[in-house]
Amino acid sequence: MFEYIVRRLAFSVVTLVGMTVLIFLMIHLIPGDPVDVMTRGEADEATKQMIRKDLGLDQPLFLQYLTYMGHLIRGDLGRSLRTHQPVSLEVLRRAGATVELALFGMLISILIAVPVGILSATRPYSFVDYASMVASVLGLSMPVFWLGILLMLLLSIQFPIFPALGRGEPLFSSVRLLLGGQVAPLADSLRHLFLPAATLGFFNVGFIARMTRSCMLEVLNQDYVRTARSKGLPERIVIYKHALRNALIPIVTVVGMQFGFLLGGAVLTESVFAWPGLGRFIVESILTRDYPFIQGGLLFFGTAFLIVNLLTDCLYGLINPQVRYE
């Protein structure tokens, strides 16, 4: 298992290097000049050339790439062209916000979707089954943007339960404060998290519920389930201990993949709820051609996605002891 992880990590590094080349080429090939954006096209050519020289943008692409990689190896992701702050700090801070949102979104999805899927599978073709599958499709097809605003209107204005926007206390620090005896910061974090996480989560409920339903249906028809039932085991044990465990692998795959996408694709939700996440800032930095930030941000997403994939694969081994990695 250990060698497997090491090998996977080694391949991940290769993938990431390939990613940096692709990203670098892409951002330099699209039309638009960061210096024009920074100066709003108002500075004269001489000033712009000086700015380009300061930022190293006048070098040939190949040299720029090598310089970037040289710094990257030492952990220096450069400075944002817009804010002049170190990219690593900016990316990590916003990545924290995105990870929080993605985690909670996924949590909400799983907490709703898995029970719904099981419910549907244990009462196939019943009203409950049809109702929950229709609801899942609704979740899949509702535009995130629209749902977010709807939830805001309902749960921030009509029934003022949650704040409409923004991030509360970062979860990490509020958990730390909780251990110190303060509950209020954690409540603040959760209150701000709920609406955006629910918006994000609704979409995935559809995927996961349907996957759970079909996997469970398949498993519930197996012989060993019939054996377990005929042994007289309580239904609860049959479903959760015997059936679900065997149905989990495809579900875990979907969850893992979706989590990876959530990390990178929460842009719309982040925009609607003014959530200071990485997705939104990457979009802004693409619009302003903030090259170092684009590269740093996308590198983070790539790394996160690869790690999530690796963890998902390792999880298989835990769920199903028959899965072995050479």
Added chain:
Amino acid sequence: MLSRSLRFLLIVIGCSVIAGWTTTGIAAPSSSVLQVGWGADPTTLDPAFQVDTPSGCVIRHVMDTLVDLDPSDLTVKPLLAKSWKLLDDKTYRFSLREGVTFQDGPPFNAEAVKYSLERYIAPETRSPRAWYLDCIDKIRAIDDHTVEISLKYPFGPFLAHLTYFGAAIVSPKSARESGLKGFGSQPVGTGPFRFKEWKRGEEVSLTRNESYWGKASTLKEIRFKAITETSTRTIALETGEIDMALDLFAHDADRLKKLPGINVMTSPNLRTVFIAMNTKAKPFDDPRVREAVHLATDTEGLVKTLFGEYALVPSGVMPSFLAGGKKFPKEYDIKKAKDLLAKAGYPDGFKTELWTCVGRYYQDKESAIFVANQLEKVGIQASVKVFEFAAYMKALVDRKYTGMVLGGWGSATGDADQYLFPNFHSSQASGNRNMANYSNAEVDRLIELARRTADRGSRLKAYQRALEIIEEDHPWVPLYIPTQVFALKNYVKGFVPRLNEVVLVDSVSLGN
């Protein structure tokens, strides 16, 4: 009775609702903290690098300029400079206010003015807007409270340019300590508020400067929150998470007007959104063609359809309420347009392109499409090409357009020169200036004349004459002057909107 899964589901939902409800509800408005929601976060708080309005607005709360613009008539008023006189047509002597200190301690004096302005225009600073003050030749600190600025040439709009954000006076001590790269995140000045914290992309917070030289604000703290989605911004206003919402659009205004407890304010603007025709390329090098395009565009219809009451129909290339402005009637005559095109040799019209940005100005793309549709009636097939912001900037810098391009221009200084010179002087055809590549020797002469004198009367006359010539030449089709829309909670009092889009809230009070 309920299955295990169903029970579990209900428990989960119940917990979440309770978790939300048990904590304190939406915060009641504080009597001394003003929360302002706008559409974009500042990019820097260093006046030398400011290029966008949010940055400028925050800068003007933390720092003062030597002189300021009166919000109602845009005349120059004293601020850090008590008074001034012209020693000759190129030399200004300013008498500075006494007893003013910077927020980091040292006193405000002539040396600080010299340092600030020189820092702004120094080539090493690479300020993109240093051209605002490139008329300055030398700055001398005569004594602690007297500073003398000599210009390279007589420059009429000089005082108006000193009201610009870039000319804000920075604390030399902090600027030297933070350096050019750091001051933008730690600004220090003499203004009514001091910088507290900046959560980039989220909010900037300022606290009241207790040692401010002027009238103290009743606000203890101001928080400027960046909320990019307008719907979210209006919802935040309703829930009370912000007290003021800026950068709103027509449809938001209509909805908000109907809600209790919210006051919608509007203010005209010095910005015009226009279509510039490339006067150096066929067929727009022929003034008859340009006049035809002008006549074929129903500006009133455009404003009514796309903006309702939230934009003005321009009466010329420059808003007439800017000093030196003049009202020109807008003609809409399709037949006349067709005749002109026929005379110019295009009886069946011609094909061209209309380049536009998207999202930079409210309804920019939609206006371009509207105009393109109208031009079809006279046979002009204008295909609309939409560019996102950076590509749009590049298109302007590269000047590859041969047809029409949509653009906008405002006057941050409230002076006609800052409107006419960059857009109609032949030397300015680069970047986002003089998009029409317009060149007229008489207009050049008049603009230069108005620049070279400080006599208000002769300046205004020169501008009016220049506008008359430009109006005959039709390098632009002015489309609309967007109205600024603000929504405030009823308890926010004393807000005065400004024509140059600068938002200053130091005079605001929260009366509960």
